[in-house]
């Protein structure tokens with residue numbers, strides 16, 4: 384009787400190990416599939432092709448962000464290892480684009496970083512509206528400001544991340560075009576997805592604390608897209 388009990392206990396243990404082994408193998412296969420899918424998405428975006436299931440791809444890229452980032456760092460531009468973030472921003476733009484164009488121009492806002500201004504910018508900082516461009520013409524923002532004013536688009540020049548987050552939270556019902564460096568844009572992408580804002584992100588061409596640049600044609604193309 385004792386031997387029979389021992390025998391059935393051993394069998395139950397064996398069955399438990401078999402189940403655990405099976406679960407482990409299934410998890411490993413699922414993880415391998417997700418990694419392969421994420422890497423395929425990166426390759427497709429980099430070669431300018433469409434990614435199947437872009438929303439799912441964006442989800443996988445954010446869930447596996449850290450291990451993927453580590454894997455892709457050697458392939459990032461400028462040694463910064465930002466390839467993954469660039470791909471995620473591009474995918475985010477694609478996913479949001481159809482909703483974005485449905486917003487009338489008056490319900491779109493443009494957020495620019497303060498580093499895009501001329502170093503001789505005379506604009507003053509307003510706690511609620513950010514840096515208030517006076518259209519002095521020393522930088523391209525004057526052109527954007529004129530255009531936005533004429534079309535009813537609100538333009539913000541952000542002095543920093545805290546201000547940008549506040550503007551995003553206050554404009555959750557609007558569509559947003561954001562210009563920033565890759566890390567800030569990626570952070571913005573995560574936040575806008577979290578709070579349900581339809582956003583388009585444009586990375587700076589040159590980064591730094593002052594004298595940065597952006598493709599203004601790209602800004603106009605996205606901001607005015609219909």
Ligand code: SF4
Pocket residue numbers: 500501503504505506515516517518519520521522523524525
């Ligand atoms: S155009 Fe606006 S943002 Fe640019 S330097 Fe003049 S006031 Fe500053």
